Amino acid sequence: MHQTDEAQPIGGRRHQAPTPSPRKGNDMTTISATYSPEDNKIRLYPSTRLDAETYQRVKAAGFKWAPKQELFVAPAWSCAREDLALELAGEIEPEEMTLAERAQMKADRLDAIADKRATQASAYSRAADELSRAFEFGQPILVGHHSERKARKTQERMHNAMDKAVKAHKAIGYWQYRAEGVERHANRKNDPKVRAGRIKTLLAELRDLQRKLNTAHKALEVWGKLTTDNLIRLGLGRGDLHSYNLYSAVESGEITPQEAREKAMAGARATIESDNLGRWISHTLNRLAYERDMLGDVPRYQGEISPTLLQMFVREHGADKPKGAKVDADLFTVECAAPLPAHIAQGCSVELSADEWRDLMQSCGYLPPASKPAKPPILNFKAGSGTISVVNPWRREAENLPQVEMTKADYVKIHTEQRGTRLSTCGNFRVRIAPNPKHEGPRYMAGWAAILITDQKQHDAPASVQDMEAAA
Structure with a gap:
């Protein structure tokens, strides 16, 4: 796949659309095709209007006409679209225009519309101002006078001009917002975090494609071992061993178990030998290579x-x-x-x-994830003061929890959602917590308590706890 230079944030210099070199089509029309790895789209550049048959084929394949760019564009690559582009153009060339340049051209068009609306708004405002001069000295409309009809017509024209000026002023902001959005979207697609997210998505797609191959290979191996009719019937009950329902066909007597086995094995071989599946995997790997290259070298x-x-x-x-x-x-x-x-x-x-x-x-562009820092150990010790200072995870402040003794069996009986651990104020250890079992009153009003397991090994009190107790 073609790899363009690293995209830069758009804005400033204006760009012109490139003219792709044409290739011969089916008739007098010449068509050139390009592919852009930036947006994963195939584009067709016809030299003249397509004939009805070719147009229907292009439209049926999912290509849409972009009148401002004078080209057909497909929303995403596919085997069928690539085959059609190769048939019509002979070859698929790298797209010369980057995503940023294409976005800049669209932003230019939207800015031009905003400028046009600004010109219209000024013209309508001037017209309304000129018409309002007929009433600038507070001259009322004389009902029944020969000038009434002309005055009301002038007033109506003035109001219409004012309304059009207001609408044109609102349209200026709309088209400017659209232009900014196009630039913002193009810059966002080149953001390293967004690109890293696309790599994760492509890896997920690669796993889905590879899973089809894995399932077919395993199914072929299983069917090779299932030779008797009884074993074949058991295998037909598993949906992962065949791509269509053969069980009902065997039960109704339409086909024999051996025929169903041959069909299932043929389906698995077809998946393994599928040219389209191999092309999809190869295309996904190429896209991964492009995105990783744009993101930067992966360290060894x-x-x-x-x-x-x-x-x-x-x-x-x-x-x-x-x-x-x-x-x-x-x-x-x-x-x-x-x-x-x-x-x-x-x-x-x-x-x-x-x-x-x-x-x-x-x-392969793989870098093992950084290991997470180990959590502080959970200590089981007896506090001399009867309380342990921990960090409240919601308020991010210290609080003193009363320490309550409990056996391991009693602690396990507490629901898992009502027990856990809290980090000490010093951050060097954690303690077990649970709702205070000694609370008198409604259970939902019981506060948290630090739990000391009496029938487990007890640790020495940490130095930070000893210092705090000595200071108190």
């Missing part, structure tokens, strides 16, 4: 390689239930029930050294 992971880390890596790219293992000090393997994604490895397993795994992760 220098941390420790572990089986869990490798499972996370291949699972993010669509591997089916991967299992990682450490072969020796510098050799790791990953195995799956279905073949691994083709851009990771061929077959159901792969064995690489730690450095090779780091290179593969970098080439």
